[in-house]
Amino acid sequence: MSVSVRSTILSQFEQVAREQNRKLAPLSDDLVLMDSGLDSLCFAIVVARLEDALGFDPFGATEDARFPVTLGDFIAFYEDAAK
Amino acid sequence: MHNVIVTGGSRGLGLGMVRVLSSAGYNVIAIARQESAELAAVIQDSGRGPVHFRAFDLCDTPGIPGFVKALRREFGSFYGLVNNAGLGTGGLLASMPDAQIERLVRLNTVAPVILTKYVVRSMMADGGGRIVNVSSIVSFTGFSGLSVYSATKSSLVGFTRSLAREVGKVDITVNAVAPGFVDTEMTESLHSEQRAKIMRRSALGRLVAVEDVANAVEFLLSDKAKNITGTVLTVDAGSTA
Ligand SMILES: NC(=O)c1ccc[n+]([C@@H]2O[C@H](COP(=O)([O-])OP(=O)(O)OC[C@H]3O[C@@H](n4cnc5c(N)ncnc54)[C@H](OP(=O)(O)O)[C@@H]3O)[C@@H](O)[C@H]2O)c1
Numbered sequence: 001m002s003v004s005v006r007s008t009i010l011s012q013f014e015q016v017a018r019e020q021n022r023k024l025a026p027l028s029d030d031l032v033l034m035d036s037g038l039d040s041l042c043f044a045i046v047v048a049r050l051e052d053a054l055g056f057d058p059f060g061a062t063e064d065a066r067f068p069v070t071l072g073d074f075i076a077f078y079e080d081a082a083k
Numbered sequence: 084m085h086n087v088i089v090t091g092g093s094r095g096l097g098l099g100m101v102r103v104l105s106s107a108g109y110n111v112i113a114i115a116r117q118e119s120a121e122l123a124a125v126i127q128d129s130g131r132g133p134v135h136f137r138a139f140d141l142c143d144t145p146g147i148p149g150f151v152k153a154l155r156r157e158f159g160s161f162y163g164l165v166n167n168a169g170l171g172t173g174g175l176l177a178s179m180p181d182a183q184i185e186r187l188v189r190l191n192t193v194a195p196v197i198l199t200k201y202v203v204r205s206m207m208a209d210g211g212g213r214i215v216n217v218s219s220i221v222s223f224t225g226f227s228g229l230s231v232y233s234a235t236k237s238s239l240v241g242f243t244r245s246l247a248r249e250v251g252k253v254d255i256t257v258n259a260v261a262p263g264f265v266d267t268e269m270t271e272s273l274h275s276e277q278r279a280k281i282m283r284r285s286a287l288g289r290l291v292a293v294e295d296v297a298n299a300v301e302f303l304l305s306d307k308a309k310n311i312t313g314t315v316l317t318v319d320a321g322s323t324a
Contacts, residue, residue: 041249041252052205
């Protein structure tokens with residue numbers, strides 16, 4: 001399960017970067033999202049697509065969801081919500 | 084076939100939009116608290132596009148995310164959203180009950196904003212869409228007894244402009260339509276004298292019909308309007324000209 005969450009997220013990053021003509025930094029767990037090459041609009045698209053793909057949105061569910069700092073945090077956020 | 088949601092699609096302007104959009108070949112989803120006999124007749128005998136009714140009270144803002152999710156599951160991706168449902172409660176501000184003020188703002192401003200949030204997310208995921216917000220000329224002209232209503236209708240103009248900037252890059256357009264006075268249940272409290280005055284003062288010497296407003300909405304949803312976003316289209320027979 002967690003493998004598929006991770007790979008779903010990574011492929012969405014790549015796809016959205018392609019569609020929005022963004023240069024995506026190499027994806028690693030310690031990549032700071034703000035340095036990933038995606039802007040806030042791209043993240044909004046990623047989160048909306050992930051909700052479609054995974055069936056949930058961890059940011060919508062919590063009252064004061066802080067946006068994760070690194071890609072690793074972002075993935076962990078989704079993996080925790082999937083449990 | 085493109086799915087278009089029309090809030091307040093059971094009566095008045097919304098019902099007219101449902102008719103016109105169905106004739107234009109959209110799959111129309113009309114939202115209101117109750118299905119009207121007129122809407123039921125349109126569903127029975129729709130134009131090129133089928134018409135559906137789904138009951139929902141838009142004042143129930145916490146229920147909006149789940150409602151949108153259910154619509155998406157049932158109908159698939161959304162092409163258009165027309166935020167038309169609204170209350171036209173009038174009254175002098177000094178004597179308007181606070182609860183009534185909050186209800187107006189909730190239905191006319193908060194509900195369309197939250198509904199748009201969830202629909203636009205889905206449009207973003209799908210890579211495009213059209214949003215039309217129904218404002219009113221009173222947001223530019225002012226009208227005694229409609230201060231709260233005007234505030235809500237102006238709020239949709241600001242919302243339209245900024246959201247258009249936000250989502251333009253994903254090929255979503257956001258526009259507003261500002262109708263002048265139209266004969267519907269909302270305006271039936273205006274007496275014939277006021278009606279005659281509005282007519283006399285309009286450049287064209289007549290009132291706007293429901294179909295005129297519906298046609299403007301259809302245009303903004305159509306491919307012909309693909310390069311129009313962040314604007315307000317006034318449909319008022321020249322009342323504010
Ligand atoms: N008529 C005019 O002259 C005029 C001029 C300028 C702008 N406008 C704007 O045009 C829009 C439509 O006006 P109208 O004259 O057609 O109004 P209307 O005849 O009173 O119809 C209002 C529609 O909204 C629905 N609605 C009301 N409360 C609702 C709620 N809580 N949840 C869901 N749906 C709700 C109603 O159905 P239910 O009651 O069954 O829920 C109905 O379908 C409004 O935004 C209004 O501000 C009208």
